[in-house]
Amino acid sequence: MKNPLLVPEIREMLNANRIEELQEFCVSTPPSVVADFLGALNDREIMEILFFLTPEARAGIFVSLDEDIKVTLLEQFSSDEVIEIFSHLSEEERIQLIQQLPIGIRVKVRNLLLRTQREDFFKLAAQLEEPTELTVSPGVVSEESLRIDIFKTKGNKLERISKIEPDCWINVIAPEKEELNFLAQRFNIPFDFLTAALDLDEIARIEIEEDNTLIILKAPFFDETNIDVLYFTVPIGIILTDDLIITICPKQTRVILDFINNKIKNFSTQKRNKFVLQLFLRATLLFLQYLKQINNAAMIIQKKLEQASKNKQLIKLLNIQKSLVYFTTSLKSNAFLFERLQKLNLLQINSENEDLFEDVAIESKQAIEMANIYTDILSNTMDAFASIISNNLNMVMKALTLITIILTIPVLLASLYGMNVKLPFQESPYAFFIVIGLSTIFSLLGMGFFIQKKWLEM
Numbered sequence: 001m002k003n004p005l006l007v008p009e010i011r012e013m014l015n016a017n018r019i020e021e022l023q024e025f026c027v028s029t030p031p032s033v034v035a036d037f038l039g040a041l042n043d044r045e046i047m048e049i050l051f052f053l054t055p056e057a058r059a060g061i062f063v064s065l066d067e068d069i070k071v072t073l074l075e076q077f078s079s080d081e082v083i084e085i086f087s088h089l090s091e092e093e094r095i096q097l098i099q100q101l102p103i104g105i106r107v108k109v110r111n112l113l114l115r116t117q118r119e120d121f122f123k124l125a126a127q128l129e130e131p132t133e134l135t136v137s138p139g140v141v142s143e144e145s146l147r148i149d150i151f152k153t154k155g156n157k158l159e160r161i162s163k164i165e166p167d168c169w170i171n172v173i174a175p176e177k178e179e180l181n182f183l184a185q186r187f188n189i190p191f192d193f194l195t196a197a198l199d200l201d202e203i204a205r206i207e208i209e210e211d212n213t214l215i216i217l218k219a220p221f222f223d224e225t226n227i228d229v230l231y232f233t234v235p236i237g238i239i240l241t242d243d244l245i246i247t248i249c250p251k252q253t254r255v256i257l258d259f260i261n262n263k264i265k266n267f268s269t270q271k272r273n274k275f276v277l278q279l280f281l282r283a284t285l286l287f288l289q290y291l292k293q294i295n296n297a298a299m300i301i302q303k304k305l306e307q308a309s310k311n312k313q314l315i316k317l318l319n320i321q322k323s324l325v326y327f328t329t330s331l332k333s334n335a336f337l338f339e340r341l342q343k344l345n346l347l348q349i350n351s352e353n354e355d356l357f358e359d360v361a362i363e364s365k366q367a368i369e370m371a372n373i374y375t376d377i378l379s380n381t382m383d384a385f386a387s388i389i390s391n392n393l394n395m396v397m398k399a400l401t402l403i404t405i406i407l408t409i410p411v412l413l414a415s416l417y418g419m420n421v422k423l424p425f426q427e428s429p430y431a432f433f434i435v436i437g438l439s440t441i442f443s444l445l446g447m448g449f450f451i452q453k454k455w456l457e458m
Helices: 004-015 019-028 031-038 043-050 055-062 067-076 079-087 091-099 103-115 119-128 177-187 191-196 254-260 272-307 311-344 354-416 431-452
Strands: 148-154 157-160 169-173 205-209 212-222 231-240 245-249
Touching: 004 019, 004 031, 004 043, 004 272, 004 311, 019 055, 031 043, 031 055, 031 272, 043 055, 043 067, 055 079, 067 103, 079 103, 091 103, 091 119, 103 119, 169 177, 169 254, 177 191, 191 205, 191 212, 191 231, 205 311, 212 272, 212 311, 231 272, 231 311, 245 272, 254 272, 272 311, 272 354, 311 354, 354 431
Parallel strands: 169 245
Antiparallel strands: 148 157, 148 169, 205 212, 212 231, 231 245
């Protein structure tokens, strides 16, 4: 994921050569979060920042970058730099990283590892000789996948199938009207069940009609193309029929993609009630992940505001506050929905899914608490900065007023001696110097008066 929220701040630190500040940000922030923020930079900037860090921190951030960025960087790294990266990864991380690479890059990396004469690298290179290690994992889809997909678990793996079968899962993304009509007629589903899940403003709720049950779950969504509000929420419609489950969503979310890409353990389309609980848990965990990202971004922006108050940073904090409002509202509506499901016992809680149910309840409370805390902190921070800005403005106005008053004294004397009437000292050859002297004396007396009253203190 490429998060452009902090691009100006990171580039400013980089261009100003504030290395310690960059290192502090990269070390104090989780590597996956740093990788998201750095991913929005160009390749040269990412490389420059990575090599300011310790090898351990560099490897942790590198392995969390998007696949396309990792491939590009590996092509630009020297042999020693590639080996250093792999030296600070665990065995599992090494295998996972190499499996993500194109075959050409894998061969290059394998040859480099063999040259090191290290036993652990020899073992890793031996595993790479197997053909299965050089093939891309099947079933992985991207956000450009089809709008309607049919899946079914076979064994412990989710597979795409070509026709509808009992106990399958139908996933629908941003369907057209013709597709909605087909689903409504084919499965005898109320048409408003389908359209309700496509309304971005729809709240989390449950609706039962005949043999069909609609559950609308609010899930977090990150949109890197939306410069103003990067984080908001989208509804996921979960429709339970007699023998299958349908999910419908206006956008492809990470919640659904994690299931499609086989990232969820013990997942089965045959166990529909457990599937619903896993959707709740995955959405809640994603809320927690995004909340941490938002908090880290807010801290960086606050540091920038402490150095110099700029409208750009204030607007960013305001947009972050909008995201927190979206998250808080959605998390609370999800919690109410979860409580209602518990009362109605629609998910038939038993010994098999009891632990999962408790996990959802605990994580949901934690997410709500975190969202409330971050919202309160950000609200107080915004108020504090507003007060600071107002106070700074007052001090500037006070200083300008005092300067104006002091400058008024010589102007007043000059105005008096500019009148075409009889004035003291007008016949004296020293009249000009007397007026200047009087102006200076009265101005100093005025300054002394302000100093005595402590009005010149800022």
